[in-house]
Amino acid sequence: MGRIPCCEKDNVKRGQWTPEEDHKLSSYIAQHGTRNWRLIPKNAGLQRCGKSCRLRWTNYLRPDLKHGQFSEAEEQTIVTLHSVLGNRWSVIAAQLPGRTDNDVKNHWNTKLKKRLSGMGIDPVTHKPFSHLISEIATTLSPPQVPHLAEAALGCFKDEMLHLLTKKRIGFQFHQQFPNNAPSTSHVKNEENDTVEKIKYGLSRAIKGSDKNWETNGGATSSSFHDNGGYSNYNFANLLNDEDGSPWNQSLCSGSTCTAGGELQQQQQQQRNKKTSNGNCEDSGKEVVTTRNGSTTTMFNSDCVLWDISSDDLMNPMV
């Protein structure tokens, strides 16, 4: 004996609501309120299930609802709250007047989640992928570590492949790879080649995992910053094992981090510092001007993997 259905499904209409139905429901609720959803469709003359009426009202017809684009402030609120609360959409929506949990959930799933992934940030933990890899690596005994890239690849491959292939990024190998790097001479199977390169990138990230990532106050969290924040986060930094985690050092200003915007700015300036020929002072990096005039950091030598401009990060491949 299961519970009885909320309505006779054979006799109810489903799918998109018509303006007439909206009007009937709104008029009825304006007069009688929203008590007893089971009776509302019957009394309002609607061939709809009570649940469907409730959803239509709460997600669309309520007069206090805000329709249209989410503002930057709203997005920042969602990301910040999500880093603390997880998928508690109703709680998050309660902090955004006029937005429903459905709105917030949809916006997260279609925009914000992809945007974070595109920046190399895990949308579940709000930590950079490289940080997650290093955390996993520290829990494994040395013999297991070589297999970590393979395992991590299973988690991140799709996002990375999406990013890499969707943007039609051509890998550029300005110099020789080190001994264990994948060969680029045969691009017959582009995807497999890409996978190999990702594996290599992950292994590079792991290589730096014994560095102290907690130099700036411990756990990471995420939020958008007024002066760029995530947008300044260069995906290729995931591979930069020279200066530790840029995330912890300069980009983390969420609830559990203490790094200030000033430090962040200084370090960003440091990163952007160029020599007279336009190249970064950091070895292995080369800043080039791209298709639309924005700058792109190309990693050569043993860091060559990604070509992602700052604009790409602001507007990831979605």
Added chain:
DNA sequence: AATGTTCTCAACCGCAGAGGT
């Protein structure tokens, strides 16, 4: 212009908890 692919978001589903009897 036609076709295929991807994205968006309204709507649906099933489950869990609250409250009433």
Added chain:
DNA sequence: TACCTCTGCGGTTGAGAACAT
């Protein structure tokens, strides 16, 4: 206490729109 009903929540789906080829 046990059962029933209602409501709210989060995950998922699918139609239509937008975009790419």
